Amino acid sequence: MDRVIRVLVVDDSAYVRKVVKQMLARSPFIEVVGTAHDGAEALELTAQLQPDVVTLDLIMPVMDGITYLRTQMARRPVPVLVVSIASESGEAALTALDAGAVDFLQKPTALATDRIYEIADELIEKVKAVAAVNLVQKRPVASVAATAPISSPTPRVRRNQADVVVLGISTGGPYALKVLIPQFPADFPVPIAMVMHMPVGYTEMYARKLDETTALHVREAQEGDLLVPGTALLAPAGRHLHLQRGQDGQVFAHLDARPFDTPHRPAVDVLFQSAAAVFGSRTLGVVMTGMGADGRQGAAWIKAQGGIILTEAEESCVVYGMPRSVVEAGLSDRSVPLEMMAQTILDMV
Numbered sequence: 561m562d563r564v565i566r567v568l569v570v571d572d573s574a575y576v577r578k579v580v581k582q583m584l585a586r587s588p589f590i591e592v593v594g595t596a597h598d599g600a601e602a603l604e605l606t607a608q609l610q611p612d613v614v615t616l617d618l619i620m621p622v623m624d625g626i627t628y629l630r631t632q633m634a635r636r637p638v639p640v641l642v643v644s645i646a647s648e649s650g651e652a653a654l655t656a657l658d659a660g661a662v663d664f665l666q667k668p669t670a671l672a673t674d675r676i677y678e679i680a681d682e683l684i685e686k687v688k689a690v691a692a693v694n695l696v697q698k699r700p701v702a703s704v705a706a707t708a709p710i711s712s713p714t715p716r717v718r719r720n721q722a723d724v725v726v727l728g729i730s731t732g733g734p735y736a737l738k739v740l741i742p743q744f745p746a747d748f749p750v751p752i753a754m755v756m757h758m759p760v761g762y763t764e765m766y767a768r769k770l771d772e773t774t775a776l777h778v779r780e781a782q783e784g785d786l787l788v789p790g791t792a793l794l795a796p797a798g799r800h801l802h803l804q805r806g807q808d809g810q811v812f813a814h815l816d817a818r819p820f821d822t823p824h825r826p827a828v829d830v831l832f833q834s835a836a837a838v839f840g841s842r843t844l845g846v847v848m849t850g851m852g853a854d855g856r857q858g859a860a861w862i863k864a865q866g867g868i869i870l871t872e873a874e875e876s877c878v879v880y881g882m883p884r885s886v887v888e889a890g891l892s893d894r895s896v897p898l899e900m901m902a903q904t905i906l907d908m909v
Contacts, residue, residue, distance in 0.1 A: 564588075565691040568611040569595045570602040570628070571643070572620040576667075576676060580615060580643070583680040590687060599623030599631075606632055613691045614640045615683075616661070618652045626655055633660040639690045643667060643683070654766055657734040662690045662878060666759035689731055689851045689879050721868055722844035722909045723750050724787065724803070724811075726835040728828025728858070730757040730850025732878025736898055737770060740848075741792060743902035746775035750909045751787035753801060753813070753835065755826045757850065760797040767794040785813040795826035802834040811838055824854055828882070832858025841866030844908055846901070847892075849877040853885035863891050870904060873897045 569580045569592055577595045584590045594609050596602040600623040606614065614632075618625035625642065632638060642656045642664035653664050665686055668675045729736060733756045744752075758766065764780040771778040774792075779785075781793040781801050787810075795801035799815040800822070806812055822830065828847070832855065835843045845862045847855040849872055859869045869892050871883035876898035886892050896904045 565590045565687060566593045566609070566612045567591065567687060568593060568602065568605055568609060568614045570597075570599070570614060570620075570625070571595075571617040572597050573617075576617070579676045580683070583677065583683055584687065586680065587684045587688075590684065599625060599628030602628050603631060603635075606638060607635075611638065613687050614638055615643050615687070616640050616656070618642060618644045618656060624652075626652060626659055629656055629659040629661060639693045641665060641686055641690045643679075651765060653762065654734065654769060658738075662693050663731045664759075666761070685851070686731075689881070693732075693878050721842070722839075723842035724835055724839045725750060725752045725844045725846060725905060725909065726803075726831050726862075727752065727754045727846040727848065728756075728831065728850070728855040728882065729754070729848040730824075730852070730854065730879070730882060732849035733757070734766060735878070736849050736872070736876075738773060739898055740902050741770055741776060741778065742774040744774065744776050744792075744906070746790055748776060748906075748909070749789050751789055751811075752776070752792035753781070753787065753795070753803060753831060754792060755795045755801060755828045755831045757824050757826075757854070758797050763794055763797045770794075781813045781815065783813065783815050787811045787813065795831065798825055800826045800830040802830065803838045804834070805838050822854075823852065827858075828855035829858035829861075833861040836861040836865045836867060839867070843867035844905065845869045846871075846905065847883050847886045848872040848898075848901075849879055850882040851879050852881050855882050856885040856889055856891065859886045859891040860889070868893050868908065870901070871895045872901065 569577050571577050581592045584592050594605045596605050598620045616625045640661040642661045644653050645667045668678045767778050767780040776792050778792045780796050802814040804814045832845050843862050845859055871886050871892040873895040874880040
C-alpha cells in the first residue's frame, strides 16, 4: 500500500470514537483525520476533511447514520463502513447497504467495555478494503438489471451443464445479490445455495428482504431443507452449509460448526466442496465480489470433478479479492460482469 488512508470516525459514544481511533492507529497505513458524534457533524467534517473512508454508527441523535448516508451519497459518494450492533440496528444495517454503504462490521457490545477491541484486526482490514472501492461501480439496481444480457456463452461454457448453482460472495455482496437474484425466473430449473460473509444476526433478515424482490423463494437455510428448483438457500451466519444426499436420493442442507479451522463460518470452500461431492461435474460454482481467497479451494474441488466455475469480472466487483484468487489459480472458466451474470448462469442451467 503506497498511501495513507484518511478516516473519519462517526459514533455518538465518545468511548467508541476513542477506541476506534486507537485501533486504527495500529496500522501505519491509516490515519484518523477527524471524529464526529452525529450525522450532522459528520456531513460538515466530510466536506471539510475529504476522508477516504468513513466508519459510521447508525443509531445516533440529531441525525442518524441512514440520513447521513443518503445525504452524503447525494452530495459526493464516499466509501462508508458501518460499525454497529446487530441487536440494535440489524434492519438499519441492511438499509444502510441499500443507501450506499460498502460493508459493515458488528460491534461485540453496545457497552463501554474493552470487548470493543476484539474487532481491531477486522476493522483495519475492512477499512483497507473499503478504501479501495470504486463507488462509480455501485450503480442503481434498476439500471444494472436493465442492462442487455450477453447473447450466448463462450465455447468453454456449454449449456445444460449444471444441476445446482453454488455461489460465494462477501464484501459488496448485499448489493450484488440484490442485482443478480431478482433476474432469475420463478421456474429457475435448479436449486441455488449461497454463502455470504455476514455477522450473526443479519443473514435471516437479509434473506427475507431479498425474497421480497424476486420470484425465487429465498430463505436462510435450516437443517434438513431440501434443495429444489426455484429456491435459493442462504447459509446462516455462524454455521457452515453442507449439501448432502439422502437415501431417497434427495439433496438436503446440513448445518454444522465444523470444520473449525476456516477463516469464515460459513465458508464458501465448505459449500463448494460438498456440492462437488454430491453433484460432481453437474456443479456450477460462482465466485463474486469479496475480500480474501475463500472459494479458491472449493473451486478447485469443483473443477476436479469436472464442474464449471464463473467469477465476477474485476470491473463490477466492489472488492476484486475472492474472484481474483480463483482466476489467478487458473480455476475460472469465465469472468463475467455483474450485469451479465444472471443471463450467463441461465444459459448454463
